[in-house]
Amino acid sequence: MSCSLEEYVPGKIYIVEYPIRYMGIDLFSRMTIVRMDDGQLWVHSPCSPDAQLKSEIDRLGEVAYIIAPGTFHHLYISDFQSCYPDAETFLCPGLEKKRPDLRFDWILGNHTDLRWGSEFDQVVIQGTRIISEVAFAHENSGTLILVDLLENIGDDYTHEAGLLLKFWWKIIFHMWNNPKAAPEYQVGWGDKEIVRKGLEKILSWDFDRIILAHGNLVESNAKAVLVKAWEKALKTT
Numbered sequence: 001m002s003c004s005l006e007e008y009v010p011g012k013i014y015i016v017e018y019p020i021r022y023m024g025i026d027l028f029s030r031m032t033i034v035r036m037d038d039g040q041l042w043v044h045s046p047c048s049p050d051a052q053l054k055s056e057i058d059r060l061g062e063v064a065y066i067i068a069p070g071t072f073h074h075l076y077i078s079d080f081q082s083c084y085p086d087a088e089t090f091l092c093p094g095l096e097k098k099r100p101d102l103r104f105d106w107i108l109g110n111h112t113d114l115r116w117g118s119e120f121d122q123v124v125i126q127g128t129r130i131i132s133e134v135a136f137a138h139e140n141s142g143t144l145i146l147v148d149l150l151e152n153i154g155d156d157y158t159h160e161a162g163l164l165l166k167f168w169w170k171i172i173f174h175m176w177n178n179p180k181a182a183p184e185y186q187v188g189w190g191d192k193e194i195v196r197k198g199l200e201k202i203l204s205w206d207f208d209r210i211i212l213a214h215g216n217l218v219e220s221n222a223k224a225v226l227v228k229a230w231e232k233a234l235k236t237t
């Protein structure tokens with residue numbers, strides 16, 4: 001299946017949806033490409049690009065940074081590296097242990113990396129038990145970029161949802177038409193004091209839309225959607 005590049009913020013942000021299979025469930029994930037002010041490309045949660053997609057990416061600029069933003073978002077890093085061997089790879093903390101086979105240059109930190117510091121905010125969500133990620137906000141466009149901290153699948157999902165996805169989302173996790181963090185977060189937020197600090201940092205940023213990995217983008221009431229989705233984690237008493 002060939003995945004196509006969609007221009008999301010004109011001249012700045014491009015997204016690509018690509019199919020994945022996880023725990024027997026078919027769903028989609030999303031790659032985000034930001035063309036930085038110097039024309040270099042910052043690539044977040046990459047897919048495995050075919051020749052057509054690669055040529056579309058190449059027309060945008062030079063891939064400088066490959067970001068594996070979450071401990072569950074690493075499947076196609078090696079494929080993408082093969083296409084862009086000169087790009088620097090940054091891993092979410094924890095991935096270096098989970099995927100010791102992955103070649104990488106840097107571990108993402110809790111402060112915005114100087115390479116993209118004038119254009120993004122960045123925080124590591126720490127304290128969780130099963131899953132973690134590094135959240136980013138692209139300042140100029142007011143766009144929060146997450147992977148699993150928010151999933152948004154329901155009746156208006158832009159893909160046909162299979163029975164297994166519906167079963168888990170509707171019956172087990174009550175996430176159908178109800179954006180929430182990924183099940184791996186919900187089954188135990190871990191040390192909520194620490195988690196809450198990370199989530200509150202995200203909420204302090206200036207954004208009004210959310211790019212996420214699984215489901216529809218959030219283009220209105222973005223902060224209210226997050227506060228509701230993270231209600232349990234934000235409550236510490």
Ligand SMILES: [Fe+2]
Binds near residue numbers: 072073147148213214
């Ligand atoms: Fe994910």
